[in-house]
Amino acid sequence: MYGSSNHPDIAACYNNIGWVYEAQGEYGEALEFYDKCLAIDLAAHGHSNHPDIATIYGYIVSSYNSQGEYEKAQEFYRKSLAVRLAVYGDSNHPAIATSYRNIYA
Numbered sequence: 001m002y003g004s005s006n007h008p009d010i011a012a013c014y015n016n017i018g019w020v021y022e023a024q025g026e027y028g029e030a031l032e033f034y035d036k037c038l039a040i041d042l043a044a045h046g047h048s049n050h051p052d053i054a055t056i057y058g059y060i061v062s063s064y065n066s067q068g069e070y071e072k073a074q075e076f077y078r079k080s081l082a083v084r085l086a087v088y089g090d091s092n093h094p095a096i097a098t099s100y101r102n103i104y105a
Helices: 008-023 027-045 051-066 070-088 094-104
Strands: none
Touching (some): 008 051
């Protein structure tokens, strides 16, 4: 239906495939699909400051944490926080609180 376009539905499919790989413990494969999802969402939104981007960074964090790659996970936690601060400002939004909790937990 969408061909090889950068449609958000294709990104969602890549994300879901990533979830399945992650659930199976195939973290490298999961990261490949999360990266595909991220690339489409970045193209679709035209910038990196969109809540969907912060969410995808969170999925990437999960795979890195599961592999014990905590420095890489911390990098993506911080990217997620930066997006959320850009989207919601320096407010008391729950997504910002979640990002801080994840970084400093």
